[in-house]
Amino acid sequence: MDRDAYHGAFRFASRQSGAWVCVYRAGRRVDARCDPGQPDFLFVRRGNAAIIRNGRIHGVPDLIVEVLSPGNAAYDKQVNLPAYALEGVPECALIRPMIRAVSVYRLDRLGRYAAPGEASSSDVLTFDCLPGLAATVNDLFEGAPDTTF
Template sequence: MHKYLNESISADEYFQIRENSEALLEYIDGFVYMSPSPSTKHQRISRKLQIKFGNLLEGNPCELFSAPYDIELKNDKIDGTKIIIPDISIICDKSGFTDARYVGVPNLIVEILSPSNQSHDLITKLNLYMNYGVKEYWIVNPMLNSITVYALNDEKMYEQHDMKTETGEITSKFLNGFRIDLTSIFAN
């Protein structure tokens, strides 16, 4: 993940750039960030997670959306426009859907790291999602075959709920009782 432009621009300018670009571009505090194209392993992991989450959500009011789908983070206490493209989002509040994007705060977000976006997802987005009130944030690291799950505590701060590498089951706090076996996610 790197800055697409080095200068700050308006949200309208961002949307003009987006219309003429095939790249995955996010907009955070006036700056445009470009995501790298996902690797084969990234795509496999994303597909497997989508199936696991999708099976759980069958018949549930929450919905799963996968990249590329725009989320405009909106919280009455925070100013500025932030448009992100998470790898996977689970959204339970239907009121924020528009034809073009979701405006609001997803309940759960999954980001799959690539070698070039680690600090962006591990620091920038972790703080962004915590401040906006995303209840649970999953960071999937394909280089280490690990998944870390952060969940909001009573003080609205992220605590590490679970973390596994290579083997074992990862659990969700938000989706009570949901478990995923790591070997099934990282196997080719």
């Protein structure tokens, strides 16, 4: 699945909320201490913008989003997700395009995410750090090729 389709959806989300200062795509490191630390997307709230310097993130973003594929799903769940929790990323979403579903993990204490909230099709997707936004999972996949068959 082309991540550009998701990038458009997240840009829309950031415009709707007015709370976001940036959306970064793959290839940006979250923090030098966080390995691997290169999420598909990350969001930084306007109030946290000081962590962005010289086009890089030097601190903990407010939200990380990973798009899972058969080749990276296990790695993202077993390596990336625990690393993001250890860094203190408050929310992390794992998008599963093959079944058009999203798991949203919220930090319940430093180093550990609570059990994920699950959303699919017409379920409304929300993030604690983005209270002004509510969209269905179907909205996220609007315009994307159908990968469910």
